[in-house]
Amino acid sequence: MTAGLKTIVALSFVLAIGFLLVILSSALFKNYLPLLVVATYVVAPLPNAICGRCATTNDFTAESDGSAVVEFGRWLTGFLVVMGMALPVMLFHCGVITMGAMIMSIAGGLLIYVTIITFSRFFQEENDWYSG
Amino acid sequence: MPDPLAYTSDSSPPSPSSSPAEAVAAHEDAALLLSHPSQPTPSPSASRSPPPPYIASRPRNGNIMDPLFRCLPQSNQAIRTAGVYISGALFSLGFWFFIDASVYSKVNNPGDVHINFVDWIPGICSASGMLVINSIEKSHLNGDSINYTGGPSVANKARHILFLGFALMAGGLAGSVAVLVLKYVVEKYEFETMYFGIANVVANSLIMLSSMVLWVSQNMEEDYTYRL
Numbered sequence: 492m493t494a495g496l497k498t499i500v501a502l503s504f505v506l507a508i509g510f511l512l513v514i515l516s517s518a519l520f521k522n523y524l525p526l527l528v529v530a531t532y533v534v535a536p537l538p539n540a541i542c543g544r545c546a547t548t549n550d551f552t553a554e555s556d557g558s559a560v561v562e563f564g565r566w567l568t569g570f571l572v573v574m575g576m577a578l579p580v581m582l583f584h585c586g587v588i589t590m591g592a593m594i595m596s597i598a599g600g601l602l603i604y605v606t607i608i609t610f611s612r613f614f615q616e617e618n619d620w621y622s623g
Numbered sequence: 624m625p626d627p628l629a630y631t632s633d634s635s636p637p638s639p640s641s642s643p644a645e646a647v648a649a650h651e652d653a654a655l656l657l658s659h660p661s662q663p664t665p666s667p668s669a670s671r672s673p674p675p676p677y678i679a680s681r682p683r684n685g686n687i688m689d690p691l692f693r694c695l696p697q698s699n700q701a702i703r704t705a706g707v708y709i710s711g712a713l714f715s716l717g718f719w720f721f722i723d724a725s726v727y728s729k730v731n732n733p734g735d736v737h738i739n740f741v742d743w744i745p746g747i748c749s750a751s752g753m754l755v756i757n758s759i760e761k762s763h764l765n766g767d768s769i770n771y772t773g774g775p776s777v778a779n780k781a782r783h784i785l786f787l788g789f790a791l792m793a794g795g796l797a798g799s800v801a802v803l804v805l806k807y808v809v810e811k812y813e814f815e816t817m818y819f820g821i822a823n824v825v826a827n828s829l830i831m832l833s834s835m836v837l838w839v840s841q842n843m844e845e846d847y848t849y850r851l
Contacts, residue, residue, distance in 0.1 A: 562703075562707045562841070565704060565707040565711065566707050566708070566714075566837070567711060568708065568711065569707070569708040569709065569710065569711025569712040569714075570711040570712070570714060570715040570718075571715070572712065573711070573712040573715035573716055573719070574715050574719065577715060577716065577719035577723075578719070581719055581722060581723040581726060582726075584723055584727065585723065585731060586730060586731045587726075
């Protein structure tokens with residue numbers, strides 16, 4: 492109980508720091524394009540969740556390990572995670588945002604993503620731990 | 624049993640008649656002292672004799688890369704999963720390389736050459752080739768050659784479609800090189816303009832690599848355990 496409570500408190504602090512970094516990276520420079528990183532990393536865990544849900548409905552017709560839907564979800568997850576890092580680098584390289592904004596948005600986005608992943612690992616039920 | 628310090632105090636080598644037995648006794652004493660659990664041993668690792676060098680230089684499981692490989696996923700399913708993730712990451716990297724070139728061309732372009740639809744064609748070819756290749760059911764490729772309809776067998780049809788996919792992907796890569804050469808290198812542009820063509824080639828190579836990783840990781844045998 493206390494361990495779970497401590498985890499919740501720590502994770503929410505990390506989440507707040509991540510959002511702070513991303514918002515600072517956009518608000519300090521009056522350029523709100525780095526907020527796209529938040530959208531990317533919030534969307535990033537969704538394909539695995541949705542595809543895991545879809546795969547469990549027709550579990551008997553699927554192959555022994557991982558149907559195509561699940562693998563497409565994983566592929567999309569890899570795409571989105573790299574996109575969250577590539578987007579600020581691209582914006583910096585094109586001169587839209589500064590280097591400080593790039594670093595802050597990448598760090599903040601990674602913190603947000605790690606928080607979401609850790610949350611879903613901690614509070615998942617035992618029977619469907621592989622679907623997330 | 625005499626004090627071992629006695630040898631050093633009178634600085635004379637031990638006589639050969641008394642030396643072996645006493646040495647064995649001292650050895651047994653040391654072994655007893657090491658093996659006795661209640662006796663306080665200040666640093667067991669220091670007092671233990673060092674192993675022979677041919678054992679010390681060899682890792683425990685015989686492979687010098689063993690600690691590295693123990694970090695890797697061991698089961699086949701984990702390798703497949705990692706391969707799919709890596710494939711998505713590589714595709715994303717290539718895609719964003721090209722998007723970077725396009726945005727650079729739009730936002731702060733030093734010259735008057737822009738990225739237009741010609742530069743997009745190789746990427747579209749590569750991505751559609753990847754879609755075609757990975758849409759094929761893998762079990763159809765090496766299926767039986769029995770045909771029920773009188774036409775070519777299912778395996779042959781699947782191989783034709785597979786060839787079409789690989790041709791699309793290779794054509795995309797070759798087309799990106801062609802665009803780089805014909806549109807940028809021949810005209811002898813500056814590097815900042817030539818970056819559009821280079822990014823196109825890199826993007827298509829990464830998409831091809833991503834497709835290869837996905838293909839290999841999906842074609843792994845089910846029960847083949849990955850031993851190194």
